[in-house]
Amino acid sequence: MSGESARILVVEDEAHLAAGIRENLELEGYAVEVAGDGLEALARIRDGGLELVVLDVMLPGMDGFTVCETIRAEGNEVPVLFLTARTTADDRVHGLEAGGDDYLPKPFHLKELLLRIAAMLRRRTWYGVLPTAGAEVRFGGNLVDFRTMKGKSWDGAEELLTQKEAMILKALAERPGEVVSREEILEKVWGYEIFPSTRTIDNFIVRLRKRFERDPESPRHFHTVRGIGYRFTPEPEG
Secondary structure, eight states: OTTTTOEEEEEOSOHHHHHHHHHHHHHTTOEEEEESSHHHHHHHHHHOOOSEEEEESSOSSSOHHHHHHHHHHTTOOOOEEEEESOOSHHHHHHHHHTTOSEEEESSOOHHHHHHHHHHHHHHHHHHHSOOTTOSEEEETTEEEETTTTEEEOTTSOEEEOOHHHHHHHHHHHTSTTSEEEHHHHHHHHTOTTSOSOTHHHHHHHHHHHHHHOSSTTSOSSEEEETTTEEEEOSSOOO
């Protein structure tokens, strides 16, 4: 069974639905806890030890978006899968901006929920496997440590990367000098069908350039390959 021993918190105030999700996750080999409101969920997440949170949006006490925004502000990067009956594009964007990693509208098929959870845990495992070059990447006087998501830019400024920034950099740094497609980055960092537009990655690349390029308008490390993806060049010639 995939995902054995992974601890998952299911936050859902509909008792029958919560019980059904819990039963199916336990059949897959996961260790499952259930919380019925937002404040209880926040306390459980702060206790630590979780590999993933399945988080309903409409909750008593504190809504799911606020729970996620709160833990992200505290530096907690546990993967969050939102469940919600609110299915508009604005709601989906709100969930992702709040720090969610995936978004599944109700009603949903349990098989799809299980597939998404397995994919999220795979991405977390992938990030935990350090590149062959080691835990740190050095380029152009910059340094980033993938374990702590902290870095230092060429001008001596301390940098704290978001999880997504660090994961994108890792995806590129694993293949220096090669073109990595936007689709491959989406799959590794977010998973399938999370962001319908690859412009999301473009925005993250812009942020990495602002942090680590001496001239963000003329990048020497983070190159856009039009229509395909990106190429990371640790030490450009000249």
